[in-house]
Amino acid sequence: MALSGMRGLSVFISDVRNCQNKEQERLRVDKELGNLRTRFKNEKGLTHYEKKKYVWKMLYIYMLGYDVDFGHMEAVSLISAPKYPEKQVGYIVTSCLLNENHDFLRLAINTVRNDIIGRNETFQCLALTLVGNIGGREFAESLAPDVQKLLISSSVRPLVRKKAALCLLRLYRKNPDVVNVDGWADRMTQLLDERDLGVLTSSMSLLVALVANNHEAYWSCVPKCVRILERLIRNQDVPQEYTYYGIPSPWIQVRTMRALQYFPTIEDPNTRRSLFEVLQRILMGTDVVKNVNKNNASHAVLFEALALVMHLDAEKEMMSQCIALLGKFIAVREPNIRYLGLENMTRMLMVTEVQEIIKRHQAQIITSLKDPDISIRRRALDLLYGMCDVSNAKDIVEELLQYLSTADFAMREELSLKAAILAEKFAPDLSWYVDVILQLIDKAGDFVSDDIWFRVVQFVTNNEDLQPYAALKARSYMDKPATHETMVKVSAYILGEYGHLLARRPGCSPKEIFIIINEKLPAVSTSTIPILLSTYAKILMHAQPPDKELQSQIWAIFSKYEGCIDSEIQQRAVEYHALSRKGAALMDILAEMPKFPERQSSLIKKTEDSEADTAEQSAIKLRTQQQTSNALVVTDQLPANGTQPVGQLGIVKVPSMSNTDDNTSEQGVTRENGILTVIDSQPPSTVSPDLLGDLLGPLAIEGPSVTAHRSEPSVASGEPSGIRADALAIEPVEELANNVQPIGDIAERFHALIVKDSGVLYEDPYIQIGIKAEWRSHQGRFVLFLGNKNVAPLLSVQAMILPPSHLQIELSLVPETIPPRAQVQCPLEVINLRPSRDLAVLDFSYKFGIHVQVNVKLRLPALLNKFLQPISLSAEEFFLQWRSLSGPPLKLQEVVRGVRPMPLAEMTNLFNSLRVMVCPGLDPNANNLVASTTFYSESTRAMLCLMRIETDPADRSQLRMTIASGDPALTFEFKEFIKEQLVDIPILSAPMPPQAQPISQPTTAASDPGDLLAGLLN
Structure with a gap:
């Protein structure tokens, strides 16, 4: 061509x-x-x-x-x-x-400057436009004085000056030093007298940026800004071309009011009076009309005026007028206007005097909670949450509970959390609080965090008068045929501790309580079984004189779980079995949980901290918020005199990682002045004996690749004498070895995380890497805990995820330095795209001192079974699906040899721990197992998987396995995964003898990490 x-x-x-x-x-x-x-x-x-x-x-x-x-x-x-x-x-x-960092752009700086200082206005406009779009720090240093001269020059046409103002705004953002505050404040004031509205609009944008960084130097601009508003709104001294749908230059109005919000207050009475007159005109003159463009412009001005009214702390009458106007907005049909009305009414809640006025619109706000638009429903929920107090808490919480049954899944978790917090903060009486939380768990168990049911346990424990009532309510919920697992947890715990208080009531004898709880045992996950075992031990303790039949039934359950693959279940079963044979001594060993010492609710505190960080305290804070890193660094605070022991290490949980916080399991609740206060049984001076003490088990993968040399002994000069480094498993800085070896068995730790969601991923003398995970359908959330065990920092820390093609993984930024005795917590999001057994790899490296560099590649436990959800099927449902999946590739069969011999009960426990539910009684052959589960991924969605295992009693080293699902790839991958687990099972410790580790008290949620660690590696 x-x-x-x-x-x-x-x-x-x-x-x-x-x-x-x-x-x-x-x-x-x-x-x-x-x-x-x-x-x-x-x-x-x-x-x-x-x-x-x-x-x-x-x-x-x-x-x-x-x-x-x-x-x-x-x-x-x-x-x-x-x-x-x-x-x-x-x-x-x-x-x-090109962008501002491109090397070729530097070559044009002189040419651009020549065009700016030249006399050709067209060339000046081209040059200013270029710099205003892509100018960087080098342009700012070279061109700022010339641009300022153009802006303040009276001989330059307005067309060029308005471009110069926007160009200077860009240069100021890239390098604030280019504008000298002392010399520019007066010139900025003069620019606000400009008659040309184009120049004035650009200059006002520049002023907003200047006062955002330093408002003190620009107080002289405040009266000029008020005069500009008077000129536009009261006098309407505006050319026709700057009138938009009858509104005088809404862009200048918005920017001017925004600039005024950066000044703390306006002291001059005349200026303040003039400003409030203008704001009154805006409030009186704004209404909803049919023209969308006019609505957009007038509402932009209105909402900026509302923000300014709140900022200036106007009189109550004007605030009432603002709320009345917003009340009209939330009642109109247009969804965008309703959204804006709810959002701005939520901002108005920050003004204490008007909260009672907002309550008048409570009925309309509740109606918005059922709006078809989810964004409006979220704003209505935020507003209801903010306006709740003792006077209306009952009505609002009951509305939230009623709405919970029909709410979107996307909102249920937030809805549950807010309802629980409102019930706790504003409970009119103790029994109402228990009723609300149990209803919450019953209606939305999947979306109720463990923090919430921990709170009920703590609350009931600290109030003796409430214990019989709570036990009776828990008993009534256990009668339901379909009970959520969270309800099973809280009911089992309460009935175990206080069920004996109901002994005289019909249906509440120890045996009857045991029967109804035991009916739930086959359907619960491995995390709930320890709680049920503790409940059985408590029931057996309270059944005095002992019921032989009840005793034999409970002992049979303890014997069944003594060989469980899960270390915590195994330990509890062994120890409870031994303790239950001690007769009267059991009463002292398994006494009631003591009351929890007073401490503020961690859930409320965390919520308040979150609100303090994200709430719009004012329009200024909203616009000046800066995003922070997702990684949290937690360090210990040693006083200068060295009197505090090393054990005082503060561990901060990662927000929104998981709804389960193990540390809250030892907290309680007290009530004072109508407010519930959460308290903690752990004294402030007591901490976990490990940097990652809240994790539940050990795990490490792949050995490290280490480059190390001999170094001179190094001593931290600031370390006080007498500190025991082993108090926190902290290794002192001493003469380094020629290489760094991982601590613990690598293969055994990885296999432990196949069935567990938390543990130590890797550990060496310098660092401990832990992991804590939560899984829901095809998504997962990790937190990596990077703990520096030494008194010197870890340098050049780098972490990169190498994901397989079927996983989508996002890791937050990891700090390059981990301070001494500090812990960094890094969130990690995982999405499963399709079935596969490939594993993601964490490539992690760090330097210690100048002689040691460690690089490890760690397999992350995002395995196929993490995306499984066990499901129980009846015989009719199972065989209907089984027959519909006939032959390869949807149904595959294989004879597996080299299987580690194990009894069927142990194999059943293995499958249950892999989130595959064994369905007893479906196969007429007692030597066979039938199981079912649901697999989640983006490609398959929820896909049912069926399995049949045929064993030979004469030869336990082989079996025949048949797998079926609706997806060929899933069938193959699931078959291979199960085969790997049957052939390559880690050999865990034998059941511990009863006298090995006697326990003093069963816990509600998580046992002492040190005991679990010993139990797994014993």
């Missing part, structure tokens, strides 16, 4: 438009890019006119979405062209293709 004349560009555009598909378009574009490369190689023979034609084509190709990685120099060179057409192309294409 001939490239002469602008006709070439028109022909090329026509060719692209006539392409039948994307592949043809790509071939045509590649051909044109090849022609352009050839032309640019002969650059010396190209004129400015020819470069302009080719650069236009480059820009068009770039606009189509293709990468243009050449020709940048030719585009920049056109900026220096003497004629306007070529110069215009150079500026436009450079602005589009």
Whole structure:
């Protein structure tokens, strides 16, 4: 194709438009890019006119979405062209293709400056536009004085000055030092007297940026801003071209009121009175009309005025007027206006005096809770939560509970949390609080965090009068045929502790309570079984004189779980079995849980901290908020005199990682002045004996690759004498070995995390890497705990995830340095795209001192079974699905040899721990097992998986396995995964003898991490 004349560009555009598909378009574009490369190689023979034609084509190709990685120099060179057409192309294409950090842009600084200080206004506008779009720090340092001269010059036309104001705004944002506060404040005040509204609009944008950083220097601008508002709103001294749908220049109004919000207050009474008159006019003159564009403009002005009214702490009468206006907004049909009304009424809650006025609109707000638009429902929920107090808590909480049954799944978790907090903060009486929380668990168990049921336990424990009532309510919920697992946990715990108080009531004898709880045992997960075992031990203790039949039934359950693969279940079963044989001594050992010492609710405190960080305390704070890193660094605080022991290490939980916080399991609740206060049984001076003490088990993967040399002994000069480093498993800095070996068995730790969701991922003398995970359908959330065990920092810390193709993983930034005895917590989001057994790898490295560099590759436990959810099927349901999946590839069968011999009960426990539920009684052969589960991924959604295991009693080292599902890939991957677990099972410790580790008190949720660690590695 001939490239002469602008006709070439028109022909090329026509060719692209006539392409039948994307592949043809790509071939045509590649051909044109090849022609352009050839032309640019002969650059010396190209004129400015020819470069302009080719650069236009480059820009068009770039606009189509293709990468243009050449020709940048030719585009920049056109900026220096003497004629306007070529110069215009150079500026436009450079602005589009390059960014502020591009090396070629530095070559144009002098040319751009010459255009700015020249006398050609057209060239000045081109140059200012370029700098205003992509100017960086180098442009700021070189061009700021010249741009300021243009802005304040009276001989320059307004067209150029308004571009200069926006250009200076860009340069100020890149380097605030370019504007001298002392010399510029007076000039800024003079600019606000500008009659041209174009220059005034740009200057007001510049003022907003200036006062956001330092309002003290610009107090003289406040009266001028008020006069501008008077000119626009009261006098309407505005040219017709700046009137938008009858509204005088709404852009200047918004920016002016926003600038005023950066000043703390307005002391001058005349200025304050004039401003409130203007704001009153805005409030009185704003209404909802049919024209969408006029609504948008008038509401933008109105909501900025509302923010300014709140900021200036206006009189109650004006605040009432604002709320009345917003009340009209939340009642209109237009969803956008309703949303804005709810959002701004939520902001108004920060003003204490008007909360009673907002309550008048409670009925309408509750109606918005059922709006079809989820964003409106969220705003209504936030508003109800904020306006709740003792006077209306009952009504609001009951509405939330009623709405919970029909609410979207996306809202249920937030809804449950807020209802629980409101019930706790404003409970009118103790029994009402228990009723609300149990209803909450019953209606939305999947979305109720463990923190909430921990709170009920703590609350009941600290109030003796409430214990019989709570036990009776728990008993009534256990009668339901379908009981959520969280309800099973809380009911079992309460009935275990206080069920004996109901002994005289019908249906509440120890045996009857045991029977109804034991009916739930086959359907619960491994995390609930320890709680049920503790309940059985308590029931046996209270059944005095002992019921032989009840005793034998409970002993049979303890014997069943003594060989469980889960270390905590195994330990509890062994110890309870031994303790239950001690007769009367059992009463002393398993006495009631003591009351919890007073401490503020961690849930309420965490919520208040979160609200303090994110709430719009004022319009200024909202606009000046800065995003922070997701990684949390937690350090110990040693006093200068060294009197505090090393054990005082503060561990901070990661917000929103998981609804389960193990540390809260030892907390309680007290009630004072109508407010519930959560208290903690652990004294402030007591901490976990490990940096990652809240994790529940050991785990490590892959050995480290270490580069280390001998070094001189190093001693931390600030370390006080007498500190025992082993108090927190902290290794002192001493002479380094020639290599760094991991602590603990690598394979055994990885296998432990196949069935557990928390543990130590890797540990060596310098660092401890822990993991804590939560799984829901096809999504997972990790937190990596990086704990520095030494008194010197870890440097050059780097972490990178190498995900397999079937997992989508996002890791937050990891700090390059981990301070001494500190812990960094890094969130990690996982999405399962399709079935696969491939594992993600964490590539982690760090340096210790100048001689040790460690690099490890750790397999992350995002295995296939983490995306399983056990499901119980009846015989009819199972065989209906089994018959519908006939033959390969949906149904696969294989004889597996080399299986570690194990009894069927142990194999059943193994499958249950892998989240595959064994369905007893479905297979007529007693030597066979039938199981079912549901697999979740983005491609398969919820997919049912069925399994049949046929064993030979004469030869336990082999079995026949049949797997069926609705997806061929899932069937194969699930079959291979189960086979791997049967063939390669880690050999855990034998059941511990009863006298090995006697326990003094069963816990509600998590046992002491040290005991669990010993139990797993014993």
